[in-house]
Amino acid sequence: MEQIITTHKLSKRYGDVLAVDELDLAVNRGEVYGLLGPNGAGKTTTLRMLLGLVRPTAGTAKVLNAPPGAQAGLARLGALVEEPAFYPYLSGRDNLRLLARYTGVSLQRADEVLERVELTARADSKVKTYSLGMRQRLGVAAALLKDPELLVLDEPTSGLDPRGMAEMRALIRSVGTGERTVLLCSHLLGEVEQTCDRVGVIDEGRMVRQAPVAELRASGRFVVAGEPLEDAERVCRQFPGVSDVEIVGGRLELTLDADKIGDLNAALQQAGVRVHELRQLERSLESVFLELTEEEED
Amino acid sequence: MWSALRAELLKLRKRPALWVLLAVLVGVQVLFGYVFVYVFLGLETEAPDVRVYQLLDRLMPQEFVTSALGDLAGMGAALAIILGVLVVGSEYRWNTLKTIATQGPPRPALAAGKLGSLAAAMFVFTVAYLLTALVCSSIVASLEGEPVVLPSAGIIAGGLGAGWLVLSAWATFGALLAVALRGTGLAIGLGLLYALVLEELLLAALFPWSETIDRVLHAVLPGSNANALVQHLGVPPGPPASPLSALTVATVMLGYLVLFSLGAGLIFHRRDIA
Numbered sequence: 309m310e311q312i313i314t315t316h317k318l319s320k321r322y323g324d325v326l327a328v329d330e331l332d333l334a335v336n337r338g339e340v341y342g343l344l345g346p347n348g349a350g351k352t353t354t355l356r357m358l359l360g361l362v363r364p365t366a367g368t369a370k371v372l373n374a375p376p377g378a379q380a381g382l383a384r385l386g387a388l389v390e391e392p393a394f395y396p397y398l399s400g401r402d403n404l405r406l407l408a409r410y411t412g413v414s415l416q417r418a419d420e421v422l423e424r425v426e427l428t429a430r431a432d433s434k435v436k437t438y439s440l441g442m443r444q445r446l447g448v449a450a451a452l453l454k455d456p457e458l459l460v461l462d463e464p465t466s467g468l469d470p471r472g473m474a475e476m477r478a479l480i481r482s483v484g485t486g487e488r489t490v491l492l493c494s495h496l497l498g499e500v501e502q503t504c505d506r507v508g509v510i511d512e513g514r515m516v517r518q519a520p521v522a523e524l525r526a527s528g529r530f531v532v533a534g535e536p537l538e539d540a541e542r543v544c545r546q547f548p549g550v551s552d553v554e555i556v557g558g559r560l561e562l563t564l565d566a567d568k569i570g571d572l573n574a575a576l577q578q579a580g581v582r583v584h585e586l587r588q589l590e591r592s593l594e595s596v597f598l599e600l601t602e603e604e605e606d
Numbered sequence: 607m608w609s610a611l612r613a614e615l616l617k618l619r620k621r622p623a624l625w626v627l628l629a630v631l632v633g634v635q636v637l638f639g640y641v642f643v644y645v646f647l648g649l650e651t652e653a654p655d656v657r658v659y660q661l662l663d664r665l666m667p668q669e670f671v672t673s674a675l676g677d678l679a680g681m682g683a684a685l686a687i688i689l690g691v692l693v694v695g696s697e698y699r700w701n702t703l704k705t706i707a708t709q710g711p712p713r714p715a716l717a718a719g720k721l722g723s724l725a726a727a728m729f730v731f732t733v734a735y736l737l738t739a740l741v742c743s744s745i746v747a748s749l750e751g752e753p754v755v756l757p758s759a760g761i762i763a764g765g766l767g768a769g770w771l772v773l774s775a776w777a778t779f780g781a782l783l784a785v786a787l788r789g790t791g792l793a794i795g796l797g798l799l800y801a802l803v804l805e806e807l808l809l810a811a812l813f814p815w816s817e818t819i820d821r822v823l824h825a826v827l828p829g830s831n832a833n834a835l836v837q838h839l840g841v842p843p844g845p846p847a848s849p850l851s852a853l854t855v856a857t858v859m860l861g862y863l864v865l866f867s868l869g870a871g872l873i874f875h876r877r878d879i880a
Contacts (some may be wrong), residue, residue, distance in 0.1 A: 339632055361704055361879040362878035362879065377707075381711045382709070382710035389708065392705070393701035393705045394702065394705065395701065395702060397619055397620065398617070406613050407613075407705070409609055409613035409616060410613045411709045412609050422844075450705065454709075556689060
């Protein structure tokens with residue numbers, strides 16, 4: 309799979325503070341990648357380095373096969389970093405037209421993206437009269453202006469009401485379909501869980517874990533419900549690789565490698581057990597996150 | 607670079623601060639350069655002496671370029687510094703640099719667009735200032751029943767060039783301060799402090815010690831060269847304190863324009879956009 313963003317031992321030091329510490333990151337084309345981490349973990353500094361806004365102290369990075377900040381890369385990406393910043397004395401439409409002039413995009417495109425973020429009705433109002441949520445939408449519109457291959461969004465739902473947040477998530481998912489890639493930076497675990505295919509957990513500037521959301525949430529524990537329960541328990545206990553078998557609420561819970569679950573199902577059926585339920589127990593992303601970041605603290 | 611320049615010009619054209627500063631510049635010129643002086647001359651009609659006639663001559667269209675340039679090198683410099691700071695420093699205050707920078711234009715093009723738009727604004731300021739002086743002096747001439755006689759095209763072109771050069775050099779000085787200090791407040795304060803106070807203080811403090819140092823400072827410092835440039839065009843009290851010729855003084859001002867521009871561009875290019 310083509311990697312659209314790669315970093316190798318990327319580091320950024322501000323005086324005595326090591327904000328990002330030898331970070332290795334890989335984002336594949338076509339995925340919605342979530343960069344998770346507590347406040348001050350180094351997420352935004354990482355994004356800033358990827359966008360060429362700040363220069364790394366050490367390490368290398370490539371964004372769309374170009375060094376960070378190179379015009380070749382920036383021409384194909386859209387970004388919203390931290391709070392959206394616009395010229396307060398200009399209208400939303402004029403702000404976007406201004407950005408279109410910088411990039412050489414047609415002025416018509418400004419109207420299209422305003423429509424996409426449902427801001428057309430207030431497009432001619434000055435930005436200084438916008439609410440935080442409206443500015444956030446305008447920020448996303450600005451990021452979409454170039455119809456980018458890669459969209460970099462830093463806390464895109466910040467300041468939005470619940471409906472706005474849901475709409476923004478839907479927008480991110482719709483943008484992140486096909487060949488387009490989204491790098492989403494957030495500390496809202498629910499948001500990442502709902503929108504991302506893969507997640508990198510960063511803490512104190514270091515990459516703690518990078519994996520698909522499903523893999524992160526996988527606990528390695530399975531639930532087996534079947535009749536008769538005694539036969540099911542016997543088969544499970546005798547099955548190679550199964551451990552920690554428990555009966556919880558009339559069902560079995562056990563630990564097993566995920567790739568052997570099909571074989572266990574076949575063994576249960578062969579023994580005459582009627583299997584009602586066979587699934588992996590999933591942990592919440594929150595518990596995974598806490599576990600990973602607490603491990604780091606230890 | 608052209609797309610960045612076009613974007614910067616749009617931003618500047620729609621910015622109220624530009625028009626407020628231009629209105630202040632022109633308004634002060636009309637009031638203090640013509641209205642108050644003319645009213646004062648009217649009160650002195652009982653026994654007019656040579657000074658009154660000299661002042662009246664300076665209000666005539668033939669002198670409009672030199673009358674305008676005298677004020678432009680003083681108050682115009684202060685307003686140019688303020689505009690230079692605002693054009694660059696507001697980007698830090700509003701945090702809009704990251705918004706532009708992530709759209710893709712290279713930093714040198716961004717810096718060139720900003721400085722180019724400042725130069726264009728200073729041209730508009732100079733033209734507006736000279737035009738206002740022309741209109742005011744023509745009104746004074748008609749009130750006095752004098753014919754409207756214009757200075758030569760060479761003097762008008764020279765005034766336009768000198769005015770633009772002086773304002774642009776100070777505006778880029780403001781831009782340099784704004785980039786270096788990443789903001790507007792301190793940059794405006796320090797810029798005005800230097801242009802209006804520090805340079806004069808420096809000259810006054812060092813003059814008693816050495817005439818050579820005084821001559822060197824007059825030949826080197828931007829404010830002295832700006833004054834010398836307009837004095838070479840006939841602005842009183844001329845001749846200039848600087849020992850340099852008009853061409854050399856213009857070259858020094860051009861050097862400052864290039865130096866401040868390169869300094870601002872270099873810092874902008876090398877620094878992180880926080």
